[in-house]
Amino acid sequence: MSIGFGMSAGLRALSAARLGMQTAGNNVANANTAGYSRQRVELSASLPYGIGRGMQIGTGVDITGISRMVDDGLERRLQFQLGLVGAAEIDKLRYDEIEGILSEPDGGLSESLAGLFGSVGQLMTDPADRALRGGVVQAGSALSQGFRLIASRFEDLEGSTFDEVRGLLRQVNERAAAIAELNREIVAIESNGSTANDLRDTRGQHVKELGKLLDTRTIERESGSIDLLVGGHLLVAGSRASSLAAGKDAAGKTEVTVGTGRSKALVREGRIAALLQQETGALPDIAGRIDQLARSTILEWNRMHSTGMPRSGPFSTLTSAYGAEDGDGDGTRGDELLSQSGFRFEVQQGELYVSVTQRSTGEMERTRLELDPRTMTLQDVATAITAIDHLTASIDPTGKLRISADDGYGFDFSPRLDPNPDDAGTFGGINPTIGSQAAGPFDLSGQTFPVVFNVTTGTGGVPTVTPVTLLATDFADPSRATAEELATAINGDLGGAGTALDVGGRLVLRSAQGGRSSQLTLANVGAGTVLADLGLSTATGVGRDRALTVAIEGTYGGTTNEQFTFVPAGNGQIGQTPDLLVNVYNQAGELVTAVSVGAGYEPGKPLDLGNGIKVSFGPGNISATDGQVFAMDALADSDTSDLLVAIGMNAFFLGSSAADIEVNEELLANPDRLSAGIGVATGDSGNLTRLMDLRSLDLDDLDANTIEDFYADVVGDIGFETAAANNLLSAQNQLLDHLQTERESVSGVNIDEEMVDMLQFQQSYEAAARFISVAQEMTDTLINLGR
């Protein structure tokens, strides 16, 4: 038996106890360190040796290691959950911001929209009031401002994504560098076989923090270092760390790139992923819907406003707000096709009706322009408008269309009814007229060209006979000769004797002389039959001393554009002849109604035609034999081509998106220009009614919603998303709490436990020390034996 055996055992015991104390002390010290895993001293009995006869005697305690109490699986789950929480936090923050930008239910767009319609409703009580008109313009301005503010703040938010991601990536790079450094140190330490507990803890904490920012995949190496992969790319490989950078992809959106080669890394979880997703998902989506709303509002509102009438009645001059762009780069604007002129709203194939009014008499003439954006240029439009009597149109150097009326005349695009539709006097007018009994086209295929017939006019003395010749080349298709073609051909020959007209598709010839003694007779030449083919009577038509006045009242309430043709059903005197009727045909040639104008009808009294139109006939005579007729446009939409909206002619709103919507400054400067009316009366509120109706109209551009409903949907969606984001965050936080509690339970330090351990090791130390002193005494006794 060796003397020292006890000492070494005692020494070992002391070391063990001291190590235990130290570990306990380390645990206590690190009780609040984030990511710290409590350490335990692993003790085992040291190898015994034999003392003969099969007896083994122990040699004390061996310190086999200091272990970390950590559950790696739990750590990984925790890291993942941190990523989810990070993402949920960002989402909640973003949605909160979006909700803040929209600022509902107080002070947001819903209030501005209601304010705009409200101001229109108020103006309806006194349409000529200047202050109330100003109110509508101001309300439009407030709405525009609201849109622009929201658009700019959304843009800011989207733009801030890049900077935020860059900031977060800086943090990522710092941690990656730290992890790489720790890798190096851990490898160095553990190559000796020991475990670098604290360093591993620190490294684990870095990895967890990284997990908040983006999703990483950890691969543990034999050497003790870990590799981190982000989206398949190596971020940390051993003791080397790459760096991540923020860049912009082709669409201008933020992307994360790895290393010097700048290859794109796909980030799926964590704060950074949430930011990137918001940038391409929720933010553009909301901003897009607000844009959609703004654009639709501009389009629909302008459609109404551009075809309305300002307080002062028809315009003397108007210039469009937008100019055609010089698409072909030849320095001239307006020579590009309408579909390629860079207009923000599309010009459709359709019609534009332009009315010219003589201010002194109130007489109105309306011209229909057919527009096809694929074949016409803005210059063509200007030329067509100039061809209208008393109007001139031109394109200025900036590509804007300018229309002017001659002095004493005004123009407008309003769908109002012509109060005196019989301008040509072909319905009981002063001059004698003979018109075809039915509408064209006429079948002249049975005629041998050239065809001649005579037109005889005169007021009683020697009559004038004018021969009229029709050639086959006058018609595109002689079997379908239109009244327009016939009129052009006949006017070429008639000269001063009279005029040929196309009225509602019927051909009418009118003598140039009026009065009771004026006569008009048509006669075939020889055995000709052309008059029968054209439905023209050969009976003599006689003029009158006074014209029969036809007056139209009311506002057309139909939904499609129509043309009504009025033809007497018999001959007689208004208000006198029993059972005298006037037939009314629509554009398709169908008989709509027949109005009773004979005995029992008081001349001048309005008769209801339906759809809001009232017609009255003054005293006079009508004749079906003479083929009398007049036609009248009933317009629901006087600009089906949307040309006025596209070029910003008489526009209320300018711009085409939420970022650039504004009220036409001409209206801001002069509220009298607000087109509140449809008719010419200063107090006419026809357009205000249409604008109010817009409020309850389901718009195709807004997915069949009304303007306010569409916006309410957006607000509602944001509300739901925000509430959902809030709920998700709290749910994720709860999960995180749970996991963190689990980790605490496994790896956390319980002070009381460490206290007990410390007491235990202290007593053990005391006991070991006691043992050593006893062993020493025993050794002393042994040594002192030989004295």
Place this chain on the structure above:
Amino acid sequence: MSLRITQGMLYARALADVQSGLYRYSRLQQEVASGRRINRPSDDPAGALRVLPLRNDLRNLEQLSSNVALAKETLNTGAASLEDASALMTRVRELTTQASNGTISSGDRQSIAAEVDQLLSQLVSIGNSRRGERFLFGGTENDTAPFTLVSDAGGTRVVYHGNHDSLEVEVAPGVTTALNMPGDVIFQQRDRGSTTFTTASGLIATGAQPTGSGDTALGFGELLVTFAGLHTDAPSTVTAGAGTTNAVGELAFTFTAAPATLSVGGGPAQNLPITDGAFTTANGLTISLTVTGVPATTTGVFTAKANLSIDGGATVTEVTDFDSTSVQVANSYDGTVLNVDTENLARTGEEVIKYAGTFDAFTTLITMRDLLRNAGGLTTDDARNRISQMLAEIDGAHDAVLDGVRELGFRSSSMDVLSNRVAGLQVSRTESLSLVQDTDIAEAILELQRQELSYTAALQVSSRVIQTSLQGFLR
């Protein structure tokens, strides 16, 4: 759950509890302080979706409420103006009764005429009443005065420049009312019945009859029938004479060769030749003819043309066909027409025309004034008769004005009902809105107190738990 508890877990738990307590506390505080449950859409997304339309409804109702008040005021202003007009018409009637009194002197009549002239201008101003800057009785033409008094060769008349469009304003959900009334409907009423002719006093009927339809003139008028010469069917030897002729129409003639005589219309024969001879017919009518001899055809019918005029002779319509049931005569000054049945037209003269059911207050006053001034040179009796005949016109015109007063008054009183309806809707919407978006203060305060209690309890418990540790018990 875990088997091992650490201080860390206790601290974390304590913190979490305190945090959540504070969060609930602060939310309740916001709800009570702002009075609203829903301060942002995310507070209650489903509720927020109901709030927006309710608010819009309320704003709408506010607008409607102010519209109703405006409507009432405008209608009342209009009714008040018409009441002034009614008082004016009463005064006119008084004057008319006075003037038709036999004992009135011509000087008095002139002063009454002056007053009527003044009343006429007043009536025109009433027709041009305004509210603020807008004319009330011009339809939607609010900038130009609806009525203008025109004096020219055709006499005096009042022309209407307004239109018939109504200014419709929404006064309750889905209910609109017209704030205006076109002036011509009130002062130039055209609820037409049948036209009638009354022979002017002191004269014999001409035989002309109203056709019965197609007339457009208003109120009353005069039809003048005058001799227009001989038609082309007159015998070649006969021409119109310079003497008085009051026979018109188809007249039979009979010549005898020897002696040369002519008898017209079955009357006594006259010897020929004769210049400006007065031929009487069996009916007692006279025609002045110059006959040079006996023509080839000795018997037959010739036509004495008549000229019809309703604008005092300014324009005439010649009648050559006395079988027509409808000859249209036009007034060149205002374009109105009268249709005359000439079948029985036999003599010249004057017929007083009444366009039944129609009244023109202005024309009535103008005619009154002119009769009083007696510019037409009528006898005192004739003038007085005509003046008393005007009473019916004045009453008619007055009734038309009263109709206007009634109509506007009726609309105005409907406003009261509608105003109540709108107010009721406002209350109900406000209630609904409040239910959704407002905090129930009582409930919230109770909840606040409860939260405060649980928050305090959590704090106390946490402090106890945190503080207790083994260290406190060692040694």
